[in-house]
Amino acid sequence: MSRAGDAPRRPLRSPLRRRLIGAALVCVAAPAAVAQSWAWDDGTVPFVVTPDEVVDRMLRIADVRAGDRLIDLGSGDGRIVIGAAQRGAQALGIDIDPTLVERAGARAQEAGVAARAQFRAQDLFDTDLSQASVITMYLLPEFNLKLRPRLLALKPGTRVVSHDWHMGDWRPDETIELRTPEKPVGLGGVSRVYLWVIPAELRGRWRAEVPGHGGRWEFGFEQQRQEIQVAARADGRELVVRGSRLLGEEVKMVVTGVVDGRPWNHLFKGRIAAGRISGEVLVSDGDNQRTLKWTASRLP
Numbered sequence: 001m002s003r004a005g006d007a008p009r010r011p012l013r014s015p016l017r018r019r020l021i022g023a024a025l026v027c028v029a030a031p032a033a034v035a036q037s038w039a040w041d042d043g044t045v046p047f048v049v050t051p052d053e054v055v056d057r058m059l060r061i062a063d064v065r066a067g068d069r070l071i072d073l074g075s076g077d078g079r080i081v082i083g084a085a086q087r088g089a090q091a092l093g094i095d096i097d098p099t100l101v102e103r104a105g106a107r108a109q110e111a112g113v114a115a116r117a118q119f120r121a122q123d124l125f126d127t128d129l130s131q132a133s134v135i136t137m138y139l140l141p142e143f144n145l146k147l148r149p150r151l152l153a154l155k156p157g158t159r160v161v162s163h164d165w166h167m168g169d170w171r172p173d174e175t176i177e178l179r180t181p182e183k184p185v186g187l188g189g190v191s192r193v194y195l196w197v198i199p200a201e202l203r204g205r206w207r208a209e210v211p212g213h214g215g216r217w218e219f220g221f222e223q224q225r226q227e228i229q230v231a232a233r234a235d236g237r238e239l240v241v242r243g244s245r246l247l248g249e250e251v252k253m254v255v256t257g258v259v260d261g262r263p264w265n266h267l268f269k270g271r272i273a274a275g276r277i278s279g280e281v282l283v284s285d286g287d288n289q290r291t292l293k294w295t296a297s298r299l300p
């Protein structure tokens with residue numbers, strides 16, 4: 001990570017920690033160990049900027065656009081918020097340091113996006129996240145883990161993007177890695193960008209209707225965060241399911257049934273909203289294919 005232009009205003013935890021930063025300049029250490037090396041005495045995160053090309057990738061991976069409401073947790077000089085506002089989003093930066101909030105506001109004015117880029121001096125843990133469609137952060141692993149339960153409770157489909165640091169065993173939906181040789185701290189010359197999309201609740205049994213395709217369809221979903229396992233039955237027969245994926249409110253899976261010795265693949269794609277799934281299913285036996293509508297509702 002590139003250390004910001006201004007000098008750190010608070011001492012690091014110990015001279016040993018300062019040496020660890022030096023070590024981070026020249027070697028790639030385990031992420032957790034490196035992360036420790038640049039926490040402040042009080043366990044907060046110092047101001048270190050995200051390089052511009054990484055900001056761009058963070059906004060692109062979350063597909064930030066007009067209509068989005070982005071919150072950057074620990075907004076520093078405001079670059080992520082300003083980038084989001086330049087893409088047409090309403091963006092809010094939260095930072096504990098009022099001088100950074102003032103600086104970020106001035107930069108937003110200069111960039112001509114002050115109407116869409118706001119900044120607030122506040123502890124990020126006291127911030128209401130419920131209206132956000134995108135959350136960005138460049139913090140530390142322990143901050144991410146502390147935020148995790150609140151992030152998982154956000155509206156399904158909300159995108160969460162973290163620069164460099166993961167969320168423990170909550171697997172990201174997408175990860176990219178960029179070479180950032182100018183970055184003197186962090187992962188040693190690379191930046192990672194992680195994306196999570198808050199998953200909808202799918203767990204349980206669902207009765208599906210595929211008008212024009214007969215039969216009684218039933219799906220059973222087991223779920224841990226976005227990881228799903230699917231069991232499917234048609235007219236009481238167990239079917240093979242593969243390629244299942246839950247991304248926010250979108251579910252897809254391939255269900256194969258054998259009719260008169262011929263395998264029929266069903267590529268189900270659906271959107272989960274208000275306790276229902278609706279979407280399209282592409283039915284194919286290799287020679288013929290057709291697309292049908294499908295819906296599903298929860299079984300008690």
Ligand SMILES: C[S@@+](CC[C@H](N)C(=O)[O-])C[C@H]1O[C@@H](n2cnc3c(N)ncnc32)[C@H](O)[C@@H]1O
Binds near residue numbers: 045046075097125
């Ligand atoms: C690593 S910098 C990231 C700055 C900016 N988001 C970027 O990526 O360029 C982390 C920022 O979090 C702020 N911060 C640290 N602890 C915070 C807290 N508890 N609440 C709000 N901001 C905090 C720091 O002041 C710092 O500006």
